[in-house]
Amino acid sequence: MPEITVNMAAGRTDEQKANMMRDITQALVTHLGVDPEAVVIQINEAPLTxxxxxxxxxxxxxxEQKK
Amino acid sequence: MPEITVNMAAGRTDEQKANMMRDITQALVTHLGVDPEAVVIQINEAPLTxxxxxxxxxxxxxxEQKK
Amino acid sequence: MPEITVNMAAGRTDEQKANMMRDITQALVTHLGVDPEAVVIQINEAPLTxxxxxxxxxxxxxxEQKK
Amino acid sequence: MPEITVNMAAGRTDEQKANMMRDITQALVTHLGVDPEAVVIQINEAPLTxxxxxxxxxxxxxxEQKK
Amino acid sequence: MPEITVNMAAGRTDEQKANMMRDITQALVTHLGVDPEAVVIQINEAPLTxxxxxxxxxxxxxxEQKK
Amino acid sequence: MPEITVNMAAGRTDEQKANMMRDITQALVTHLGVDPEAVVIQINEAPLTxxxxxxxxxxxxxxEQKK
Structure with missing residues (x-):
């Protein structure tokens, strides 16, 4: 604990996701004083549909953005 | 905000899902008075297993239903 | 199934929430063809903090909005 | 109701998952006194990345574990 | 990991909830072969409204049930 | 999008939670390149029971920790 779930659309690289999760871990360690090993993060990725x-x-x- | 997560089993068409999400968006706009752009919906779809x-x-x- | 979770901030009336959930139920019945009794919705409401x-x-x- | 979501990494067999979900169902029937048909469980499985x-x-x- | 979330309505005793969570923990230890310390469960309880x-x-x- | 849910036990101050959420927001802005306004975070806090x-x-x- 704590457990973080990230709901996001597909389209980012594994490196972007890993870096994001590392910084989220650090945010919890810094501000809640928890052990890094206690921080679990899961990305639930959805196709664009x-x-x-x-x-x-x-x-x-x-x-629309391509227009 | 608000953020809606729909947990459902695989098997519907993209059109069914899009129509469902559109009506959910409308439900929030109508009853909560939020801007449509503030409504985010994600389907977390699970295989039947x-x-x-x-x-x-x-x-x-x-x-069983096929029997 | 399906199960819907609505993450939202506190501040709406019970009537607004009930009406919203009724319309979400209807959206699933209409577009997925499920029985209403199969549709479960839970609001996870968070204090503004x-x-x-x-x-x-x-x-x-x-x-800020009050300014 | 209740609705259970299991966030887990890929790598287990379908049989392991089905057995786990059956025992979770039983835990709710035993301790909450609900009808089994009211218990819905979904596994949101994430790739290791x-x-x-x-x-x-x-x-x-x-x-690291392979070392 | 894994992380389990139980969405349920208010109305059960703390003892019922603790017993339910203990049996869910056991279900994961038995069928997934994980260490108990790796199993985290959170109940997100909603008021009946x-x-x-x-x-x-x-x-x-x-x-309706009281009638 | 993305939407982040933090499941955690009660016991932290509002300041700790706000600082944590600010750093999570920054993690997403930095690594995913999204606009801060697109990042929504909700803490679902559970009582210790x-x-x-x-x-x-x-x-x-x-x-146990007090012993």
């Missing part, structure tokens, strides 16, 4: 913001799937949002 | 109800996996439940 | 967006807690965001 | 403990991804942890 | 099944809040469902 | 590790509730673990 499984995520929506503002009433549009991330497929639709990605298509 | 990773979900159980009533002591039976969704593989077993699907097999 | 336990939620952050844009690097500011919802306490800080509420204070 | 999407999970970290002690500041190391499960890829790094697996590599 | 924050949970809905079958289009009715748990307040409404409790009222 | 609602959390177990190693087969012991956090009430039992706290009692």
């Amino acid at each position: 499984h995520k929506m913001k503002g009433g549009k799937t991330f497929v639709e949002r990605a298509a | 990773h979900k159980m109800k009533g002591g039976k996996t969704f593989v077993e439940r699907a097999a | 336990h939620k952050m967006k844009g690097g500011k807690t919802f306490v800080e965001r509420a204070a | 999407h999970k970290m403990k002690g500041g190391k991804t499960f890829v790094e942890r697996a590599a | 924050h949970k809905m099944k079958g289009g009715k809040t748990f307040v409404e469902r409790a009222a | 609602h959390k177990m590790k190693g087969g012991k509730t956090f009430v039992e673990r706290a009692a």
